[in-house]
Amino acid sequence: MENKKISIIVPIYNGEKYLKKLVEKLKEQKGNFSIELIALVSYSKDKSLEVSKELFDKVLEVKKFNHAKTRHEGVLIAEGDVLVFITQDILPYDNNWLKELVSPLNKNIIASFSKQIAYEEHSEIEKIIRRFNYPDENRICNKENKKANGRKNIFYSDASSAILKEEFFKLGGYDFLVPTNEDVYLASKIIKKGKSFIYRAESKIWHSHYLSLKETYKRYKDIGKFEKLFEKEIDFLKTENEGKKLLIYLIKELIKKGKIKELLYLPFDIGIRWIGYKIGRKL
Structure with a gap:
């Protein structure tokens, strides 16, 4: 270059x-x-x-x-x-x-x-x-x-x-x-x-x-909408498996670092991402 x-x-x-x-x-x-x-x-x-x-x-x-x-x-x-x-x-x-x-x-x-x-x-x-x-x-x-x-x-x-x-x-x-x-x-x-x-x-x-939970929800709803829109062109079948890998990695790392507050917040963070994504996929 x-x-x-x-x-x-x-x-x-x-x-x-x-x-x-x-x-x-x-x-x-x-x-x-x-x-x-x-x-x-x-x-x-x-x-x-x-x-x-x-x-x-x-x-x-x-x-x-x-x-x-x-x-x-x-x-x-x-x-x-x-x-x-x-x-x-x-x-x-x-x-x-x-x-x-x-x-x-x-x-x-x-x-x-x-x-x-x-x-x-x-x-x-x-x-x-x-x-x-x-x-x-x-x-x-x-x-x-x-x-x-x-x-x-x-x-x-x-x-x-x-x-x-x-x-x-x-x-x-x-x-x-x-x-x-x-x-x-x-x-x-x-x-x-x-x-x-x-x-x-x-x-x-x-x-x-x-991002606030509201902003996170919107972001992942848009991702769900995108995947729904282009599901015939792009293979998204492994998206949720990747999400599960990330969740396991997050839990292990937060425990290892002793980040208890963030570990307690994690279900809300991941949960709102999952809800937004699923709703986006249905639109």
């Missing part, structure tokens, strides 16, 4: 508090490439638009946000050979995040995504979930590895991801409507086309959430 131009595309909503530090970290990245920063700003109650116009190379004002379509609109104004999608609330872990993210890309491995590490101030549950979903080992996902990878063969996150622009357009890009999980749908299209993507553990970001 040397001497390439990289377009970093960031959807923004009420994100003023994140932007200055995020852009500072983006501009500190090491590598023999140039970058352009593209902000996709939805109507916000803070100064997201004004700050974005100061910090980003290009700013697109979004009238109606959709997880997929809005990102696709950003690509249409991108000049880079490589498209990097991030969210406003991430931070690169170090100055090699971007170089490590784009370095594996070639004619076969056309996309990649980063390892996520929970912010220090967030809950132990969030930290454990990130460790479960984002291990230290790289993983190549394609048709050949479907059995070995199981449900994680279509696990892909554009909180920090990269894809060759030429291949992105060959796949049809993000030119579709979804309630969430646009990244998973793109991953499934990569595999169906006989290409590969890689989970790149050497590319690391800080990223986690502090």
